[in-house]
Amino acid sequence: MNITHIMTKPTKHKWTFSARFRRQAFGWRSQPAILRVNEAVTEIKATARQDQMLAAEGAVLFLEKLSPALEQVDSSSGAIGTAVNNAIETLVPIIAQAPADEVTRGGWLERLWKAVEEDDIPYIEILATSWGGLCRTPKLASHWADELIDPVRITWSEDRKTGGGYFKGTAACLSALCAAGRYPEVLSLLDLAPYKFWHYRQWGVKALVAMGRQAEALRYAEDSTGINEPVIAIAASCEEILLASGLAEEAYRRYAIAANQKTTYLATFRAIARKYPHKGARDMLADLVASSPGNEGKWFAAAKSAGLYSEAIDLANRTPCDPRTLTRAARDMKSREPLFAVEAGMTALRWLAAGYGYEITSFDVREAFHFTMEAARHVGCDSDVLGRIRVLVESDVSTNRMVSTILCAEPGMLTR
Secondary structure (H helix, E strand, O other): OOOOOOOOOOOOOOHHHHHHOOOOOOOOHHHHHHHHHHHHHHHHHHHHOOOHHHHHHHHHHHHHHHHHHOOOEEEEEOHHHHHHHHHHHHHHHHHHOOOHHHHHHHHHHHHHHHHHOOOOOOOOOOHHHHHHHHOOOOOHHHHHHHHHHHHHHHHHHHHHHHHHOOOOHHHHHHHHHHOOOOOHHHHHHHHHOOOHHHHHHHHHHHHHHOOOOOOHHHHHHHHHOOOOOOOOHHHHHHHHHHHHHHOHHHHHHHHHEEEOOOHHHHHHHHHHHHHOOOOOOOHHHHHHHHOOOHHHHHHHHHHHHHHOOOHHHHHHHHOOOHHHHHHHHHHOOOOOOHHHHHHHHHHHHHHHOOOOOOOHHHHHHHHHHHHHHHHHHHHHHHHHHHHHHHHHHHHOOOOOHHHHHHHOOOOOOOOO
């Protein structure tokens, strides 16, 4: 990609990260590399608060040096890839928002594109999906779209014939076309694709929405689903269209659960609750529980966070729940909601006696017992609770009887 221009001379600045990101600077170890990546991002962000142009120049320099420096790093754990992706997500807005003239920005894009082309691992390929934003102006975006569109057409034509075509600039081209407002061309180009790939078809959805064709955009997105396609991302796109159209109830019914899957059940519940404040917590919890049969106990923390204490205890008793989660609930609520804390602690002991929990120690058992009894004393039912614990101990038929052995040594447990 050659654009003839005269580069504006950048501000002289000595970046700390620059010397650290030499080619193959980190060997195979990922942790030193991750540390340096995070330090470089911090340095650039700090500069951006004082000088946007200088920070953008630093971000471009960093992205140029990144892949060569990391090319020997062991990426099998995915940790370095995550660090790089997070860095790119942070730095792209710094470059995009810098008040650069067209000549300077054109120079940045040339340098970044060269880095993308030489990125063999690859580490910075997601940069292409932000190409339209990096162009900033429709004019520059249109220029890049013109540069990239023919190679995309040729590659997809070859892929149809041989099944082996690939061009690094496909996402960049689609992003640039959208940024340039050339929406019909996005759709006509995607019609040439030899397969349905959400990574590319998401631009078709964006184009249809931009043209005010929301219903078509929904159908286009749903038609992108496949065995290896990202269900969560597709559902999130559909959900966003409906929410933006004021159809919150339909968005909730059709896509909320699929679109907001997080790393924990509690995080999933909170994500949906933030998007749908009109929905009652009890109804929302019931819908989530119904969506994952056999995992009722894992929604305990979500129910507790919503103040649905009786529902939380019911869920924790229906299927296994992490005993430590239940013990923490007993600890945190022993003064505020002692009856709930008693039941949470009793349920923790029940699952511990049944052998559930990861790397359980005697400390875990004693904690559950002590917090349960503290809560019981707050409401004056400690004798009854102690009796319930004795019954649990006597009915312990586990192989090692660890819970029974530990609790029998506690003061008061053997006293009738």
